[in-house]
Amino acid sequence: MKTLTFLARQAPFGSSSAKACLDMVLASAVFEQQVNYVFLDDGVWQLVRGHAPDGIGAKNTLAALQALELYGVDNVYALDESMSERQLTQAHLQIPVRLCTRAELGAMINASDVVTAL
């Protein structure tokens, strides 16, 4: 079993990065790998509760974040400074996450076999 760390750095709409990252996380979980799913920079916007993308002709693909628990992805993190820069708190989020510091993220990346950032 390998430790895979995924860094979600893009806003939820405007590109397919958010969805692609979530798909990779779920696929890795199916293959029973140790997964760290980390939201940072504009990626923390993906976690915000209440997305209503009908008006812009997009799909709410991130509703699937709820499935993470089901797939056994327990290590979901958000970078604390990315959250505070955007005036976000845990109360704004759709799923519970653990806040991590820049140093903790550095250590997590260092301890991973594979790191994918998108």
Next chain:
Amino acid sequence: MSTLHIVSSSPFQTHALQSALKVVLKGDAILLIENGVYAAVDGPEMAQMLAGAADSSRVYALEEDLNARALPSLAKHVIKVGYTDFVQLVCQHHNSVNWS
């Protein structure tokens, strides 16, 4: 003669908004669309960035994009508009500039 400055990328990721603000004149308008609407979030950094502009020009944000992204709270000086207002804004201004 006035200009509509359309900003479509996140202020946390690009300098599009800052570039637009450098050339905004009194009477111009700024319209935030797509990931540009993240500039409408109520917080000290963005408020500071847009405060000067809001004094001399209006700052709009596209409601559909705001709703899609579920922004927690909006800055006071931001005016919500819909797609039809978007068209009207383009028509009302002499020029439109897209900052992406």
